[in-house]
Structure formats: structure tokens, C-alpha cells
Amino acid sequence: ARAVGSPVEENAAASRAALRLPRPASPAPPVPPGAQLRVPGISPFVTPNRDFYRVDTALVVPRVDAARWRLRIHGSGVREERTVTLPQLMSRRVVERDVTLACVSNEVGGPYVGNARWLGVSLADLLREAGVRPPSEGGPADQLVARSVDGMTIGTPVEQVMDGRDALLAFGMNGEPLPFTHGFPVRMVVPGLYGYVSACKWIASIELTTFAAYDAYWVPRGWAAQAPVKTESRIDTPRPLARVAPGAVAVAGVAWAQHRGIRRVEVRIDDGPWQEAELGAEDSGDTWRQWLHRWPAAPGRHTLTVRATDGTGATQPEERTGTMPNGAQGWHSVVVEVDDA
Ligand SMILES: Nc1nc2c(c(=O)[nH]1)N[C@H]1C(S)=C(S)[C@@H](COP(=O)(O)O)O[C@H]1N2
Numbered sequence: 506a507r508a509v510g511s512p513v514e515e516n517a518a519a520s521r522a523a524l525r526l527p528r529p530a531s532p533a534p535p536v537p538p539g540a541q542l543r544v545p546g547i548s549p550f551v552t553p554n555r556d557f558y559r560v561d562t563a564l565v566v567p568r569v570d571a572a573r574w575r576l577r578i579h580g581s582g583v584r585e586e587r588t589v590t591l592p593q594l595m596s597r598r599v600v601e602r603d604v605t606l607a608c609v610s611n612e613v614g615g616p617y618v619g620n621a622r623w624l625g626v627s628l629a630d631l632l633r634e635a636g637v638r639p640p641s642e643g644g645p646a647d648q649l650v651a652r653s654v655d656g657m658t659i660g661t662p663v664e665q666v667m668d669g670r671d672a673l674l675a676f677g678m679n680g681e682p683l684p685f686t687h688g689f690p691v692r693m694v695v696p697g698l699y700g701y702v703s704a705c706k707w708i709a710s711i712e713l714t715t716f717a718a719y720d721a722y723w724v725p726r727g728w729a730a731q732a733p734v735k736t737e738s739r740i741d742t743p744r745p746l747a748r749v750a751p752g753a754v755a756v757a758g759v760a761w762a763q764h765r766g767i768r769r770v771e772v773r774i775d776d777g778p779w780q781e782a783e784l785g786a787e788d789s790g791d792t793w794r795q796w797l798h799r800w801p802a803a804p805g806r807h808t809l810t811v812r813a814t815d816g817t818g819a820t821q822p823e824e825r826t827g828t829m830p831n832g833a834q835g836w837h838s839v840v841v842e843v844d845d846a
């Protein structure tokens with residue numbers, strides 16, 4: 506059934522082509538013009554779908570026929586088990602939000618992060634209708650386990666899903682139906698949590714359970730059961746080991762601390778003092794922020810380092826850690842060669 510050109514494939518492609526996205530009752534505010542700095546080489550504020558990183562275990566990308574898709578909600582504290590279709594989901598109150606998604610396996614300075622405009626419905630509202638209460642209101646389930654059509658399991662804290670943040674069941678990405686590679690027809694998106702604990706693609710069911718009772722796919726493999734995103738910043742330009750002309754050099758990149766927001770970004774040249782970078786306008790606390798430092802570059806080899814401070818006032822620690830078990834930390838540096846004058 507997975508062979509190219511099979512009826513299942515064709516139905517999936519046709520169902521995606523025929524899908525008309527509803528207009529949001531709650532649109533995302535327009536991206537402020539100042540969010541996109543005019544610097545060659547910086548990551549675009551909105552990541553185009555074709556450039557959006559992809560991380561999953563799928564050897565063959567699932568191609569789901571939207572007409573046959575169902576989402577089952579069941580488990581501890583669910584008053585009455587429910588199954589919803591895509592038209593039912595799309596007839597709910599549709600919301601649109603800009604959210605930056607990041608992978609826990611992203612090394613400091615790495616590429617596994619992207620920012621998109623998602624269209625979907627509130628997951629918290631759907632859960633409340635099903636009778637679910639968060640642990641802080643006495644609900645029996647502290648973990649929501651999402652299962653995909655290809656058997657992935659992703660465990661998300663119920664408390665965070667229901668704390669008022671824009672946790673979405675998303676069917677649109679940057680103005681089009683989700684691409685097959687990004688979870689068509691429906692995926693989860695939860696601001697502030699790494700993808701492996703929040704962003705189930707090709708979602709098929711949601712089970713309310715506890716962290717004590719169930720380990721999702723990555724947990725027995727050494728990754729943390731709960732993983733809020735760490736504050737990170739990245740130098741996009743100049744590239745590592747770039748040769749640049751002396752004089753004014755734009756050092757620029759992105760910084761993210763989803764759901765806390767970015768308050769400050771600082772840049773250091775070699776062992777010099779930290780200098781405050783110019784920040785792009787904030788879109789929302791759930792999105793990354795561009796930054797720029799205008800560097801008067803002198804000839805020779807130099808090390809550029811960046812660090813960010815999030816909306817709580819916490820600055821990225823210098824100490825480097827690897828990605829396992831709950832995300833890399835440390836400052837990103839690049840070495841560049843400035844030509845002689
Ligand atoms: N079904 C399924 N959903 C998944 C995964 C997966 O392997 N299978 N990977 C997760 C991980 S680790 C991340 S970081 C995000 C990546 O989403 P993207 O590929 O759309 O960028 O999807 C999450 N959802």
C-alpha cells in the first residue's frame with residue numbers, strides 16, 4: 506500500500522490538494538515589520554516549509570488520506586471517549602499562531618529549529634470538553650500520550666498543555682495544509698517544549714495517563730520525559746571560518762526561548778566585553794528573535810560568541826552540555842578570518 510502510485514497514495518495526495526483551510530476566528534497578529542532584519546545570511550524570520558527542518562523516525566513518510574483520518578481521545582479522566590474527524594476539527598474555533606519549533610537533538614549552533622505560522626484548534630479546549638482537568642485542578646492524568654499513525658509515542662505534560670499557552674492541533678503551516686513530511690493532516694504544536702515531547706506528527710490518538718505509568722518512545726532511549734526548551738542563540742552570519750573584509754561586518758543570527766521570550770542578546774569579540782546586540786522586534790514570546798551586532802572588524806583571526814537572556818532574566822550558561830538528556834546548552838562561537846586592509 507505504500508508503493509508510489511498506489512490508491513492509498515493517490516487518495517492522500519488528492520485529499521491534501523482538495524483541502525481548503527478555514528479562516529481563523531483568532532488570527533495571528535501580523536509579524537511586526539521590524540522582526541525581519543535586513544542582513545544577508547540571517548535565517549528568515551518565517552522559515553519556508555521547504556526549508557523547515559525535519560526530524561522523525563519515519564523511513565517512509567506516512568501519507569494519510571484526510572477523509573479517513575480520525576483522532577481518538579481517551580484515558581484517565583476522560584468523561585466519555587471521543588473520536589473526531591478533520592471536518593469536525595476544522596469546524597471548531599480556528600486559531601492561527603506563530604510558534605518556533607526546536608529539536609532536543611539540536612547541538613549548540615545547529616540547524617534543527619524553525620519558525621512557522623500554524624493554523625489549528627486549541628487542544629486544551631478539546632480536552633476540557635472531554636472532561637479532562639489538569640493536575641493543578643485535581644485531574645488524575647499528568648501526561649498526555651500522543652500516538653501517530655506510524656506508532657510514534659510522544660508524552661506531553663497535561664499541565665502545560667492546559668495552562669493557557671497556545672497548544673494546538675494544527676492542520677495548516679505557513680498558509681498551506683501541513684506538508685506530508687510535517688505531519689499531514691494533523692499534528693500537535695506546543696510552544697515552549699521540544700518537539701519530541703510535544704509535536705506529534707500524523708497524530709492518531711491522545712491518551713491521558715501518567716508519567717509514572719508510561720514512558721513514551723524516547724524515554725527508555727535515554728531522553729528526559731519532560732523537556733522545556735532551553736534558551737539558545739545562534740550566529741547565522743558570518744559562517745564558521747568565513748573570510749571577511751575588514752571594517753563594518755554584520756554579525757547576526759537568531760535567539761529563542763519559547764514561551765519565555767528573548768529579552769537581550771549580547772556578543773563578544775575574542776575576550777572583549779559583552780556588547781548588547783540590536784534586537785529585531787518581538788513577534789510573540791513563542792517565537793525566536795533576530796539580532797544584529799555591527800562589528801568594526803580588524804584584520805586577523807577572531808572568535809565571535811553570542812549569549813541570550815530570556816524573559817525571566819536568566820542568561821544562557823557558558824558551560825557546554827550535549828543534547829542528551831534534555832537539550833544542549835552553552836554559548837555559540839564562530840571563528841572568522843578578517844583579511845588585511
Ligand atoms: N510521528 C512522529 N512525530 C514526531 C516525530 C517522529 O519521529 N514521529 N519527531 C518529533 C521530533 S523529535 C521533532 S523535533 C518534531 C520535528 O517536527 P518537524 O519534522 O515538522 O520539524 O516532530 C516530532 N514529532
Ligand SMILES: [Mo]
Nearest residue numbers: 608609700701
Ligand atoms: Mo526532536
